[in-house]
Amino acid sequence: MSTDEFRAKALAWLQQNAKPFDDNEPSSGGATIEESKAFQKGLWEAGLAGITWPKEYGGQGLGTAEQLAFNEVAADFRMPVGPFVIGLGMPAPVLLEFGTEEQKKRHIAPMLRGDEIWSQLFSEPSGGSDVASLQTSAVRVEDGWLINGQKVWTSGAQFSDFGAVLVRTDPTRPKHQGITMFIVDLHHPGVTVRPLVVATGDAPFNEVFFDDVHVPEDAVIGEVNNGWAVAVAMLRYERVTIGTGVRARANPLGYDALVELVRARGLDDDPSVRRTLAQVYARESAMRSYSAVLHQEAKAGVPIGARGSAAKLAGATFPLWVSDLVQEIFGEEIALQTRDTLPIARSILAAPGGATAGGSNEIQRNIIAERVLGLPKDAGVDKNVPFNQLKLSK
Amino acid sequence: MTLIDTDDQRDLASSVKRFVSGQAPMAAVRKTIASEASFDPDVWRRLSQELGVAGLPIPEQYGGAGASWSDLVVALRELGSGLVPTPVLATSVLATGTLLALDDEEARATWLPRFAEGTAVGTLAVSEGARSPWAVADSTCVVEDGTVTGTKTAVLNAAEADVLLVTTASGVVLVEKGAPGLTITPADALDLTRGIATVTLERTPGRLLAGDAAAAVDAVADLANLALASEQAAATKACLDMTTEYAKIRYSFGQPIGIYQGVKHPLADIYTDWALTDAAIRKASESLAEGSETASLDAAVARHLASSGYVEAAKQTMLLHGGIGFTWEHDAHLYYRNAITGNVLLGGPAAQQDRIAQKLGV
16 A cells, blocks of 8 residues: 555544534543554554554554654644543553563553553653652562552543553662562552543642552563663653654644634734744744654664754754743733633643653753764762762652 | 655755865854955855855756755755855745746846856845845836836845845845946845845836836745855854863863853753754754645744744853954854844844744734
8 A cells, every 4th residue: 555545544434423623612622541552452443553563563664754744644634642642652662662572462562452551660760851769669578579659640540441650679689670560550559540630620630559469470571670670761752752752733822813813803914923923833833843853864774863862852852932922912802811711811821731741851961962863971979879879868 | 744854955064065065164154254254255156056055955957956845954054064165045945036936037047057167156035124124016117118216225145146036015126246236235234144234225227127016025034044044053063062162171170061051051051052053043943845735834933933042052152162252253143143143144033933923813
């Protein structure tokens, strides 16, 4: 099948099974988990899930061209795939890279089919950007490990079946060297999930508590005490997911939505408003071009490496910057609308969240400076000290 | 649409780069700056004849390479990175682009072969002050009895030009060097690496060229945007590289300054903006080469991002170098001057934003 035929197939399926974007509808999709699962299953059955992944694990075994064709077509539809974005964006590629044959056979296809929802559990209350300071522990017991502790900022944990959980397995080693990643069944009775209400008033995240949660020996992803390398790989996938996942039409702070609102308010003949819109378009368009460049380079065998951090930083600073600009454009209307009547009001409130999730802007800048530009890394006081001798946040 | 360099483009980039480091390094650029001339004619001749840079966008029938604008972009990157003073923007982009966009065979046949071999410099006299950088319909230059009268500002390489293409409300008029009534007053310009002059014409004989001037000049605005953006993004990268290297070897408080986040973070921001700009230029370059309907928009986007990003990078280059970056001896001010000039030349920030909005149909 040629790329054009694939594109036509994807479009035909989406026209049958998904609703096109309606800009007058509030941005939250409103699909239930069951509807999302059914949609994902249909997507997979139509050969549109796991497009570039190996066939033997349930993927389609196709190339980047097909993936890009799908992304392009799909941007015009409201796809209720939210619950699967994390699992398929982060734990799944990490399993493909580090998992055992058995783990890949066991989990990848169910994820693609919509039968398994996954979460990623890294952050803890005592340290966000400094992920490696995590304190949730696992101790060896007969036939496996026993996990105790707490994670936070976990998206979708309330409806997830499994989690990729980063845990300290040897506190006598320096912080990066005593960490292991586990597959944890989130339906285990020792797992408690509590919603976390954020600044917008929504509860898109959870706190997750582990109380004597037993996991078997084969739940380890990669090797015991080598979980940091696995985590770094997952964070790399996360940055690509966040940095390139901006779908212009879905974003109230994106150019398309802003220009419509500007027209609706009759502000489009104001030269300063037009110039502001031009700036927004320019930056958004450049972000799309950059993501296309990275895709083409990856396809040509040039590693993206830490440049994903530049995509993430750009993606996270964009809504913060546009939040400032829309205050100039719309003035007091911003103050008088609630987050439910004006989508940009919600987006303004949500903007700081993107700059802290998945590694703060400051962390991304450090990564770019050190790994792309080659600037010296701060020696740090915690590198070679056994973890149990470090000063930690409570 | 391919957004990464082809093998041929990589080869071209490395030969121009080699030429710049061998024949036009910063020491040579400074010699040119100190001289009367605004560029070294020998460097331009060799760039044209040995590397074929001048003739890249000129069709083979006129003695050029018949390559695409995206190939010229590759060469402009290397020249822009080293601030090499040449008439490439004036001749190969503005004058060549205008002749190719108009419909005057005689002018093409006369001038394009000489541009390609680097034996003639051409330029486009288009600006009439900051408020009309691409004046055609509202031009105050008047054509009468085979002569042209008026004033043009910020004309690139006018002092060296063998031929000037002058925009007027009646069309584009071709004026040759030494024509009666033609006065060229070189500016003591902020940018030491560009020759800029004010051109006054007083009943100066010239030939009105065939073709749709407004459409041609609008097309040339796109080329100018792409070309300037390419030079600027490359110079931005040069500023970033220079400052990054300095941050690795300059020690303060017992550590290289590049360890401190106060230095690291602005450099990371410059990298990120440069990466987005570079991608936007690649997109614009492909759009223009393919004749895409978003070409004008893409070129204006690239220019807007490149111009503003370069000003920021050049400013940070001076600041992060500390006192040494403020000395005449250091190259930082050469980039800073070039950045500011490029930001306001051929349509400044507001004009570019207006052009983006116009092409978007807002």
